[in-house]
Amino acid sequence: KNQVEQSPQSLIILEGKNCTLQCNYTVSPFSNLRWYKQDTGRGPVSLTIMTFSENTKSNGRYTATLDADTKQSSLHITASQLSDSASYICVVSGAGSYQLTFGKGTKLSVIP
Amino acid sequence: GAGVSQSPSNKVTEKGKDVELRCDPISGHTALYWYRQRLGQGLEFLIYFQGNSAPDKSGLPSDRFSAERTGESVSTLTIQRTQQEDSAVYLCASGLAGAHEQFFGPGTRLTVL
Numbered sequence: 384k385n386q387v388e389q390s391p392q393s394l395i396i397l398e399g400k401n402c403t404l405q406c407n408y409t410v411s412p413f414s415n416l417r418w419y420k421q422d423t424g425r426g427p428v429s430l431t432i433m434t435f436s437e438n439t440k441s442n443g444r445y446t447a448t449l450d451a452d453t454k455q456s457s458l459h460i461t462a463s464q465l466s467d468s469a470s471y472i473c474v475v476s477g478a479g480s481y482q483l484t485f486g487k488g489t490k491l492s493v494i495p
Numbered sequence: 496g497a498g499v500s501q502s503p504s505n506k507v508t509e510k511g512k513d514v515e516l517r518c519d520p521i522s523g524h525t526a527l528y529w530y531r532q533r534l535g536q537g538l539e540f541l542i543y544f545q546g547n548s549a550p551d552k553s554g555l556p557s558d559r560f561s562a563e564r565t566g567e568s569v570s571t572l573t574i575q576r577t578q579q580e581d582s583a584v585y586l587c588a589s590g591l592a593g594a595h596e597q598f599f600g601p602g603t604r605l606t607v608l
Binding site for chain 1: 499526528530535536537538539540543551586588596597598599600601602604
């Protein structure tokens with residue numbers, strides 16, 4: 384069964400600090416992995432998309448890594464801001480399929 | 496519009512009533528998806544449209560759920576005889592056929608009393 388597991392479930396950090404969120408998946412065959420940011424009451428917004436051949440992708444202060452061998456990904460947030468408070472969702476797409484497997488997300492709270 | 500829109504943003508209904516949720520995708524996007532997000536859970540796939548056809552309805556949880564799409568544009572998700580377990584946020588996403596990217600709407604929060 385295709386699964387995406389994220390850790391931690393929730394995280395509280397001080398403004399200006401860095402943090403790293405983790406994602407493990409069992410989706411096979413693999414096509415791509417995405418990280419989404421979901422603000423409360425809003426739909427998810429894409430941060431990064433990585434295919435099998437990519438192991439790092441950045442979007443501003445967000446840097447995602449992918450190890451397709453170990454089926455792990457991480458999202459690193461640098462110099463956090465209050466507006467980074469949201470749920471961060473790891474989503475994996477299987478090869479030849481439009482269906483996505485979603486993690487439950489990590490709820491990040493950035494406090495002053 | 497610039498993005499995917501959904502209406503209503505919130506819907507409170509009584510158990511047993513029917514509800515209709517609407518999604519307006521980004522113009523030109525042929526692919527449209529419906530998802531359900533229960534509190535504290537990941538998104539669950541419900542149905543996928545390519546144009547006006549739904550090649551995959553495998554995620555619809557019961558025959559009380561149905562969806563249609565017209566004009567390769569607007570889609571409606573209908574839930575008949577709502578139950579309390581139907582309470583969730585229903586998200587719609589659209590994208591270009593074959594593309595990796597899906598653009599999500601803000602969702603409709605459904606509460607069944």
